Amino acid sequence: MLTSMPTLQEIVDKKLILTHFQPQVSLKRKAVIGLEALSRGFDPETGDIIPPNLLFEQANDGASRLALDRVCRTKAMESFAALHRRDKTVMLSMNIDASCINSLTRGSNHLLKLVExxxxxxxxxxxxxxxxxxxxxxxxxxxxxxxxxxxxxxALDDVGAGYSNLDRIPLIKPDVIKLDRSLISGVNRHFHKLEVVRSFTQMSNRIGSLVVAEGVETSSEAMCLLENGIDVFQGFYFARPAPGLDAVPGMSEKVDALADQHRLNRTRRIAEEKRLFSRLDLIVLTMCQILADTPSRGIRHALSKFMVTYPNVECLYVLDMKGRQMTDTVCNPERLKESKRFLYEPASMGADHSLKEYYLPIQAGLEKFTTPPYISLASGNLCTTIAHVVYHRASGRHIILCADLTREEDKTCS
Structure with missing residues (x-):
């Protein structure tokens, strides 16, 4: 424990800063692609390390924050330079104290001069x-x-933490988005965290930003993130921040093991999805064959019988070819949540579905369309909708059977 420590002025004047590096690991490449520089102070008399919180809390005004920030940048660059001479592929990530960026400092070009x-x-x-x-x-x-x-x-750091201003993403157009550890911790066990991470990942893919997951501490978190489109990781599971640039013992074995497990999981998941959708498709096709010969006045009764026969089915309804609902929605009452009745409610006869994701592909000419998992507006549960065109022989026209099928098993990675 530190009993005394140098003053901030001494730390800045004597450059009493050590740079520790934490690897940023790509599992798909099985390689360290970057190093984040993390600064610690030190006491030259005792050799004690000054933790970051104690170091940076001393800088409580603009001038001292700028002075400390520049010392930290300088030490990080000088420490990284030796590795850069050996390997031009590894990136250096370094934090800039954004509170130091203002009209008085923005023209200094300190960082540009430093890399040169x-x-x-x-x-x-x-x-x-x-x-x-x-x-x-x-x-x-x-x-x-x-x-x-x-x-x-x-890079935008700590995205998803606290009150971060997401409007800065389109403003800054970052090359890298670093997801904060508050989102990453336990992501494999928390559906809502996972959905937020998925949203950031999908957005980043579309705008051309690389996502880095910070604070990964378990193999389960890493596996879950990998299965949901994230490839670059940083956290204690792979390596703690440390001085020097040497290889971290045991990290390559962890990377290999995760890559192998991901390959097995992905292969198994694809096979399971194939079996699941084959089974669901067969259920919907069987219902379509029965509906084809069911008189119009008996359609609702047929839907109720289907609900009893097939436990995977959560809601059933029939549309005309213009997307207008021809029957009330028939639901499994055990799947409806009373606590959400004001937010989610099964649609009634006459409801317009012409803008729904499952109707538009039918309108475009497909005979059948299966949605990705989504939260049903009828029940508030995670489901997949299969919409299938049926030639209703009893009336001589085409209709569309829509089946909401439960997908609760997709809620987490566990």
Missing amino acids: RCGISPNNVIIEIIESRCSDVDALMEFVRFYRKKDFLI
């Missing part, structure tokens, strides 16, 4: 910004534009 002095290519440097700490948005945007033009990459 250390012989590091700007292409290998990711500037991590916690945007919530910046009060001068104009200065921040000028900073981002300048360094991006100089070929640095820009």
